[in-house]
Amino acid sequence: MIIFTSLSVFSEESKNQNSQIEPQRQFPTIRQEDFKPYMLGHIYEGCPSNSTCSKSTGILRKKWIDVLKATPDDKTKAAKGLDKFKDVYGIPIGFWIHSLKKEDQDPKHSLVIWDSHCPNHQTKEPEKRIAMGEAMIKNFDQFNSMDLPDHKLMLTKTWTLNKAGKLESFFHPRSEFPIMVDNTGIYFTREEEGKYYGLRIATNGKISVTPIATPQSYPTEVSCPPGLDAVFKTNIQMENLYMGHYCKAVWNSSTKEFQTFVFGWSCN
Numbered sequence: 001m002i003i004f005t006s007l008s009v010f011s012e013e014s015k016n017q018n019s020q021i022e023p024q025r026q027f028p029t030i031r032q033e034d035f036k037p038y039m040l041g042h043i044y045e046g047c048p049s050n051s052t053c054s055k056s057t058g059i060l061r062k063k064w065i066d067v068l069k070a071t072p073d074d075k076t077k078a079a080k081g082l083d084k085f086k087d088v089y090g091i092p093i094g095f096w097i098h099s100l101k102k103e104d105q106d107p108k109h110s111l112v113i114w115d116s117h118c119p120n121h122q123t124k125e126p127e128k129r130i131a132m133g134e135a136m137i138k139n140f141d142q143f144n145s146m147d148l149p150d151h152k153l154m155l156t157k158t159w160t161l162n163k164a165g166k167l168e169s170f171f172h173p174r175s176e177f178p179i180m181v182d183n184t185g186i187y188f189t190r191e192e193e194g195k196y197y198g199l200r201i202a203t204n205g206k207i208s209v210t211p212i213a214t215p216q217s218y219p220t221e222v223s224c225p226p227g228l229d230a231v232f233k234t235n236i237q238m239e240n241l242y243m244g245h246y247c248k249a250v251w252n253s254s255t256k257e258f259q260t261f262v263f264g265w266s267c268n
Contacts, residue, residue, distance in 0.1 A: 044057075044058035045058055045059075045062055046058030046059055046060070046061040046062030046063075046065070047061065047112065048061075048112060048114065048134075050114060050115075051112050051113060051114045052103040052104075052107055052111075052112070052113040052114075053107070053112045053113075054106055054107050054108070054109070054110065055106070056110070057110050057111070057112060057136075060089060060110075060136055061092065061112070061136065063089065064085065064089065064091065064092065064136065065192065065193055067081070067082070067085050068082065068192055068193060068195045068197075069193055069195060071195060071197075075211045075212060076211050078197065078211075079197060079198060079209050079210050079211045082197055082209040083208060083209040083210075086138055086207065086208075086209055087138060089136060089138075090135075090136035090137045090138045090142070091136060091137070091138075091199075091207070091209065092112075092134050092135070092136055092192075093134065093135060093136075093137050093140075093173050093207075094132065094133065094134045094156075094173045094174035094175065094176070095132075095133050095134070095135070095153055095154060095155050095156060095173075095174050096116075096130055096131070096132065096133065096153075096154040096156070096174060096237075096241060097111070097113060097130070097131050097132070097133035097151055097152065097153055097154065098128075098129065098130055098131070098151070098152040098154070098238065099113065099129075099131060099150060099151055099152075100149075100150045100151065100152065101150050109146075109148060109151070110135060110136070111133050111134065111135050111148070111151070112133065112134040112135070113131050113132070113133050113134075114131060114132045114133075115131055115132075116130055116131050116132050116266075117267065118130075118243075118266045118267035119267065120240045120241075120242075120243055120266060120267070121240065121241075121266070123240065128238070128239075128240050130154075130238065130240065130241060132174065133151075133153065133174075137207070138207065139205050139206050139207050140155065140171040140201070140205030140206075140207065141204075141205050143155060152237075152238075154237045154238065154241060155171050156171065156172055156173065156174045156175075156264075157169055157170065157171055157172070157235065158170050158172055158178075158186075158261045158262060158263055159228055159231050159232060159235075159261070159262050160181075160228070160250075160259055160260060160261045160262070161225070161227060161228065161259075161260065162259065163252075163255050163257070163259070167227070167231065168203055169203070170185070170186050170201055170202075170203060171201060171205050172186065172188070172201055173188070173190075173199075176188055176190070177219065177248065177263060178219070178250055178261070179213060179215055179218060179219060179250070180213045180214075180215035180250060180251055180252075180253055181250050181251070181252045181253070181254075181259055181261075182252060182253045182254040183254040184200065184202060185200045185201050185202035185203065185206075185208075186200070186201055186250070186261075187199065187200050187210065187213040187215075188200075188201070189212050189213070196212060197209055197210075197212065198210040198211050198212040198213055200213075213253075215250075215251040215253065216251055216253070216256075217251045217258070218251070219248040219249060219250045219251070220248065220249050221246060221247070221248055221249075222247050222248065222249045222260060223247065224245070224246065224247035224260070224262055225247075225260060228247060228260065228261075228262040229245075229262070231262070232245050232262045232264065233245075236264070241264070241266070242264035242265060242266055243265060243266055243267070244264070244265055245262055245263060245264045245265065246262070246263060246265060247260050247261060247262045247263070248260070248261055248263065
């Protein structure tokens with residue numbers, strides 16, 4: 001969120017116009033002698049630029065980035081170390097979020113929230129505004145125990161029909177797509193701060209950091225079968241969340257054939 005500070009004197013007409021605009025969130029004043037370079041993006045170190053993010057959340061995110069940067073070149077050892085960190089502190093997972101009230105400048109919750117740049121999310125109707133969120137979690141079921149009465153979290157989900165024709169669903173990070181699937185879960189390649197690592201998510205929402213998976217063939221976009229079309233439309237959480245959906249054929253290394261998944265798209 002961009003913060004504006006006005007030093008101008010407005011006419012009465014301008015004041016009346018501005019009174020119709022929702023006031024912008026203001027950060028605490030920073031004295032020149034206290035300024036640190038990271039404050040160009042956010043007052044709290046570790047918090048992403050232009051986000052709503054508490055000091056304690058920034059500390060945890062910085063801890064994750066420091067550990068990620070220090071991972072060894074050996075990808076197996078790196079994955080084991082990151083998975084141990086995940087078991088203790090969690091790792092960053094993105095989702096969509098609708099806030100039921102204006103965010104505090106220093107929130108009590110542990111979420112990171114940014115304004116979405118998608119036109120379909122930036123409506124003038126407060127009850128339809130959607131933002132981007134992130135949380136440090138160990139597994140997806142951790143979201144069920146979060147006490148967030150002023151927020152509606154919309155976790156990203158994909159559906160697929162397995163070889164037996166049975167419908168399966170997987171949670172996955174917002175705007176990220178799997179590169180491979182096997183009989184234990186779906187796999188992702190992630191990058192932060194120039195470091196790459198693998199992620200596996202099982203049908204029960206269990207998250208594992210893994211060495212980067214290398215599929216025999218990479219995903220390709222395909223036509224959606226009627227069954228996946230229907231299940232996706234039935235499970236949309238807010239009418240303006242997505243602008244549409246599409247399907248990808250993802251290589252299944254267990255069955256040695258492609259498997260079709262359906263995904264929503266907004267502006268990314």
